[in-house]
Amino acid sequence: MDDDGLVLNLASNDVSAKRFVSVKKSGKWTDRLKAKRVAEKKRKLPQKQSHVHGDDELDESPRPVKRARLADPPKSPATAPKPPAAAAAKPKPSKNFISSLFTSNPVMKPTEALATPTPASGPSNAPVTDSSTFLGLGLDPLLVTHLQSKLNIEKPTSIQRASLPLLLSADRTRDVFIQSQTGSGKTLSFLLPIIQDLLPLSRESYIDRSIGTLAIIIAPTRELAKQISDVLESLLTLRLHNPDNPEEDVRLTRWMISGLLTGGATRTHEKARLRKGLPILVSTPGRLLDHLQNTSCFNVGKCRWLVLDEADRLMDLGFEETITGILKGIDGRRNLAQKAAEEGNTMDVGGWDWSRRRRTVLCSATIREDVQKLAGQALLEPAIVKGSTAEDGAAEGAEEKFAAPAQLQQKCVVVPLKLRLVTLVALVRSLVSKAVARQGQSVKIIVFLSCTDSVDFHWDLLRKTSMDDDDTANDPSDDDENEEEDGDGEGDDKRERKPKRDAIEGRSALLPNTSLFRLHGSLATHTRLASLKGFSHSSTNPASVLLCTSVAARGLDLPHVRAVIQYDLPTEGGATEHVHRVGRTARLGARGEAWAFVAPSEETWVDWVQEKTNATLARVGVDAVLRGGFGGGNAKEYEARATQVQTAFEHWVLKSSEHAELARKAFTSHVRAYATHPGDEKHMFHVRHLHLGHLAKAFALREAPSTMKGPQTSAHIKFKSNSKSKGSGKHRGDGMDVDTSRTEQRMEHAVRQQGKLTKKGGMAVSSGANEFQQASTADLERMAAAFSRR
Numbered sequence: 042m043d044d045d046g047l048v049l050n051l052a053s054n055d056v057s058a059k060r061f062v063s064v065k066k067s068g069k070w071t072d073r074l075k076a077k078r079v080a081e082k083k084r085k086l087p088q089k090q091s092h093v094h095g096d097d098e099l100d101e102s103p104r105p106v107k108r109a110r111l112a113d114p115p116k117s118p119a120t121a122p123k124p125p126a127a128a129a130a131k132p133k134p135s136k137n138f139i140s141s142l143f144t145s146n147p148v149m150k151p152t153e154a155l156a157t158p159t160p161a162s163g164p165s166n167a168p169v170t171d172s173s174t175f176l177g178l179g180l181d182p183l184l185v186t187h188l189q190s191k192l193n194i195e196k197p198t199s200i201q202r203a204s205l206p207l208l209l210s211a212d213r214t215r216d217v218f219i220q221s222q223t224g225s226g227k228t229l230s231f232l233l234p235i236i237q238d239l240l241p242l243s244r245e246s247y248i249d250r251s252i253g254t255l256a257i258i259i260a261p262t263r264e265l266a267k268q269i270s271d272v273l274e275s276l277l278t279l280r281l282h283n284p285d286n287p288e289e290d291v292r293l294t295r296w297m298i299s300g301l302l303t304g305g306a307t308r309t310h311e312k313a314r315l316r317k318g319l320p321i322l323v324s325t326p327g328r329l330l331d332h333l334q335n336t337s338c339f340n341v342g343k344c345r346w347l348v349l350d351e352a353d354r355l356m357d358l359g360f361e362e363t364i365t366g367i368l369k370g371i372d373g374r375r376n377l378a379q380k381a382a383e384e385g386n387t388m389d390v391g392g393w394d395w396s397r398r399r400r401t402v403l404c405s406a407t408i409r410e411d412v413q414k415l416a417g418q419a420l421l422e423p424a425i426v427k428g429s430t431a432e433d434g435a436a437e438g439a440e441e442k443f444a445a446p447a448q449l450q451q452k453c454v455v456v457p458l459k460l461r462l463v464t465l466v467a468l469v470r471s472l473v474s475k476a477v478a479r480q481g482q483s484v485k486i487i488v489f490l491s492c493t494d495s496v497d498f499h500w501d502l503l504r505k506t507s508m509d510d511d512d513t514a515n516d517p518s519d520d521d522e523n524e525e526e527d528g529d530g531e532g533d534d535k536r537e538r539k540p541k542r543d544a545i546e547g548r549s550a551l552l553p554n555t556s557l558f559r560l561h562g563s564l565a566t567h568t569r570l571a572s573l574k575g576f577s578h579s580s581t582n583p584a585s586v587l588l589c590t591s592v593a594a595r596g597l598d599l600p601h602v603r604a605v606i607q608y609d610l611p612t613e614g615g616a617t618e619h620v621h622r623v624g625r626t627a628r629l630g631a632r633g634e635a636w637a638f639v640a641p642s643e644e645t646w647v648d649w650v651q652e653k654t655n656a657t658l659a660r661v662g663v664d665a666v667l668r669g670g671f672g673g674g675n676a677k678e679y680e681a682r683a684t685q686v687q688t689a690f691e692h693w694v695l696k697s698s699e700h701a702e703l704a705r706k707a708f709t710s711h712v713r714a715y716a717t718h719p720g721d722e723k724h725m726f727h728v729r730h731l732h733l734g735h736l737a738k739a740f741a742l743r744e745a746p747s748t749m750k751g752p753q754t755s756a757h758i759k760f761k762s763n764s765k766s767k768g769s770g771k772h773r774g775d776g777m778d779v780d781t782s783r784t785e786q787r788m789e790h791a792v793r794q795q796g797k798l799t800k801k802g803g804m805a806v807s808s809g810a811n812e813f814q815q816a817s818t819a820d821l822e823r824m825a826a827a828f829s830r831r
């Protein structure tokens with residue numbers, strides 16, 4: 042760490058009362074000249090009163106008395122302001138610190154104001170407003186009553202209106218492929234028919250959980266599996282009243298025990314539950330296959346339902362072979378069970394209709410080639426169900442695309458690399474203050490970052506950076522009380538047995554009224570689930586911010602998310618991933634806004650994503666965002682405020698080698714992740730286009746780490762697969778099934794090849810095909826037609 046003579050004068054957490062001060066500044070001679078001129082100008086100007094303020098409070102108080110520069114002639118002890126501790130300990134030569142944040146940035150195109158509205162559209166994923174009812178769609182009155190009375194669900198959504206009649210029908214000859222917008226209620230679309238189908242079993246004869254597993258739902262991540270399992274529980278804990286016999290409370294669902302297998306618990310514990318019987322199972326793919334192969338008491342021979350949720354994500358994560366194994370495993374066990382029943386070698390009581398085939402439901406946002414292949418393998422004569430209709434905002438005749446909800450306000454801000462970090466802080470501040478100003482509304486914001494190291498770094502940076510001189514950690518999440526034990530005694534996974542305890546909720550001196558959470562695949566399952574729970578239900582502060590990787594992009598239904606910020610644009614999944622990420626807000630007809638941080642070299646991404654998703658992204662100027670978060674009547678004021686904040690960040694990083702290492706690691710991992718953008722996106726995202734020195738600023742570093750220095754070419758980036766990076770790389774999916782070293786290799790491969798990438802078995806391989814190509818509806822129709830001719 043070089044000694045650059047940084048001296049801070051940031052004496053309290055109130056940003057408005059601070060000024061950034063004197064630091065020796067190295068850099069280009071032009072910068073130094075500019076600094077000198079500005080300093081001279083300042084000296085000449087009369088001491089104006091400043092009202093630099095944050096959105097949360099308007100600070101009209103006069104600027105504190107200007108502190109004497111250290112090299113000024115000594116004043117009398119009574120009048121001389123006390124120098125900050127750091128300065129006192131280490132006096133520096135007098136040179137004004139002029140931030141280089143606002144110099145040498147690319148010239149920005151003029152943009153619209155912060156308040157520029159995006160075209161207003163009616164909600165496209167809300168419950169329908171026509172005369173459709175759940176009853177009319179064929180749902181059992183018991184379930185309808187329960188939905189209304191306990192879950193407050195009155196009207197179906199368009200995907201439920203389209204899928205329920207098919208899935209509830211007694212004609213079970215066709216499987217179903219569901220494609221619909223985010224937040225449109227797909228989960229109930231498959232859970233309700235499963236429950237309705239199983240309900241009569243307890244009426245027909247005595248039944249208990251020893252019947253085994255009758256329905257399996259597979260989800261790509263642990264969080265999603267847990268969420269589906271929670272919705273299922275809420276449906277099963279019903280005390281269903283039998284209208285034919287109102288005297289009698291019949292718990293028709295008493296035997297329908299649901300189970301969750303995600304690899305977070307011990308196999309022994311899961312085996313014991315499977316032995317007792319779990320009629321409805323929610324699982325991640327790896328652990329399910331494991332039990333199918335190794336748990337003899339896993340009674341799945343009578344399985345009637347199989348749901349593959351987020352099928353395209355399952356493919357992305359390389360679960361193709363796992364799913365094939367699962368299909369074979371289920372079929373094999375069914376054949377054995379049927380044979381045993383026919384030969385009378387079974388303890389089962391009563392008959393079982395073996396002629397009835399299993400129904401398979403596949404949910405997917407896109408109908409890519411690999412998803413079509415999976416559908417071909419798993420589905421029989423699939424009926425294709427779509428939630429999107431003309432009423433959902435799709436213009437007639439327009440090509441159907443996987444689009445974000447129509448009511449979602451999408452915005453983008455082109456941010457010079459050096460300004461990224463302070464712009465993020467400004468945006469969060471302004472979103473929070475606006476929501477709080479609106480009758481103290483609570484607000485939840487999700488921030489997507491490129492990799493786990495970056496999430497960890499920003500989590501620490503935001504929580505621990507102080508505007509105080511002594512810079513003691515200001516976040517109570519450092520206390521043991523706020524920390525969660527890794528694992529819960531159930532973890533049999535060595536990776537999860539870290540002696541360290543993870544904090545769940547944090548606070549930042551820079552983000553008033555805000556609780557911070559984080560989520561990524563390298564955290565222990567227990568921590569991940571606790572973070573999600575905390576983010577969803579925290580009442581400590583009116584605002585909650587979740588810093589996360591793409592692990593949170595799909596399927597998660599987190600209540601009241603007001604905004605999604607893509608601080609880093611998706612490296613995998615292209616436009617589809619973008620739609621999933623922004624779909625964490627504006628769910629079920631609710632309003633929401635989505636922000637994308639775009640580097641000047643990435644500007645063509647805006648047109649690209651608009652074209653791919655039929656969306657309009659309103660362009661907002663970075664100056665408008667900075668002003669919104671830091672306040673100030675003119676550019677100089679918010680620039681000063683932004684500089685103070687940046688300086689505080691840099692100060693924290695310089696404070697210890699541990700912090701600096703965290704920043705360097707985050708920077709390096711981020712650049713590596715950046716290099717994994719697929720070949721057909723390289724014109725928009727190429728490491729060569731990044732000014733690494735400027736990017737370093739966004740990690741509060743004064744310069745790019747030495748391994749990254751040199752000409753701005755990707756060829757100069759070093760990729761090491763050492764044990765350190767293996768342990769801290771990004772994990773996707775349920776965090777167990779993706780090997781970080783593989784990711785490292787993929788990244789290296791991506792940089793070397795600079796070619797087009799596609800994935801097979803979770804690995805990136807060279808191919809001429811477009812990885813993220815979306816098949817048209819016509820493709821699926823053709824595929825379905827081909828199946829029906831078989």
Ligand SMILES: Nc1ncnc2c1ncn2[C@@H]1O[C@H](COP(=O)(O)OP(=O)(O)OP(=O)(O)O)[C@@H](O)[C@H]1O
Nearest residue numbers: 194196197198223224225226227228229596598629
């Ligand atoms: N008919 C309905 N009326 C009111 N709320 C509903 C209805 N159907 C579902 N919901 C609620 O809507 C929310 C979103 O549902 P769900 O998570 O199933 O959406 P999704 O389509 O699977 O989204 P994603 O594509 O992001 O996974 C849930 O909180 C759910 O309880």
